Amino acid sequence: ATLPERSLEAVAEHIKSGKARRIVVMTGAGISTAAGIPDFRSPKTGLYSNLARLNLPYAEAVFDISYFRNRPEPFYVLAQELYPGKFHPTISHAFIALLAEKGLLQMLFTQNIDCLERAAGVPAEKIVEAHGSFATQRCIECKVEFPDEHMKAHVLRGDVPRCGECKGLVKPDITFFGEALPRAFSEKSHHTAMADLVLIIGTSLTVYPFASLPEMARKETPRVLFNMEKVGSLGSRSDDVLELGACDDGIRKLAELLGWTDELHDHWRN
Ligand code: OAD
Secondary structure (H helix, E strand, C coil): CCCCCCCHHHHHHHHHCCCCCCEEEEECHHHCHHHCCCCCCCCCCCHHHCCHHHCCCCHHHHHEHHHHHHCCHHHHHHHHHHCCCCCCCCHHHHHHHHHHHCCCEEEEEECCCCCHHHHHCCCHHHEEECCEEEEEEEECCCCCECCHHHHHHHHHHCCCCECCCCCCEEEEEECCECCCCCHHHHHHCCHHHHCCEEEEECCCCCCCCHHHHHHHCCCCCCEEEEECCCCCCCCCCCCEEEEECCHHHHHHHHHHHHCCHHHHHHHHHC
8 A cells, every 4th residue: 555544644644755746636516616606416406406497308418419409598598607707716726726836736637617727726737627618619510719708798698609600509618418528638648647646526427538537547546535425436445535525624634734724725815
């Protein structure tokens, strides 16, 4: 085993000893719930259990490309609610930015489309937005990009933007079910095999191929899960540490053990 025991204390010692210089972080919607953005699958509070008003055949249809072609309106109802700009990064986002500042962040893989990791100050070259983001958008037919200001106006009104060239539907460059992930995902996933510590924060690990990333970590690389519930295969390896509960609590605890509390708070407020 790499860690003397399966605890956050041991993880903090691993970092303090200088043995963790290439930390890979993987995040999902749970890292942003404290910012006020609902996740997808939590019972009662998750988006998928609150979409009845949209009359979808099944919840995930709202992010399904073939459904979108016929009925883009439900997606744009959600987009109006989820559009970046009105939310602030959480303490867990700030922790990732602090890792980057300390030169310890090898790569962040996020499934989120809220852009809060950028807002927290994680450098763009350290972020892989595995499911795309709201940052850019294009026509699903002719692929011509659509201007940001026009997009913003449409989304804030809650109506469906159409391509200026061919009148095709415009969609943010978010990966829908039925679409390939951005090239950066496959190009950068090898960073996981280079990691000497993996932190997994706020994800149910149910959507592939992202869900297979933690499996790409080497056997001797400690993996730490900060999540409400146990997910994926986390816990199956001798160096897996499960920190179950709100991720901000677990991250605060780790920062405290590292002696980084003040720095973390400076980052959080900017
Ligand atoms: P999910 O909603 O599937 O999972 C969120 C996880 O975070 C759950 O395990 C929650 O228990 C946990 N969680 C919620 N709040 C938390 C908190 N404050 N602290 C710790 N854990 C918390 O979200 P994702 O795993 O991100 O894809 O979902 C993966 C993909 O499914 C999304 O990227 C999206 C969705 O369909 C697309 O839209 C393509």
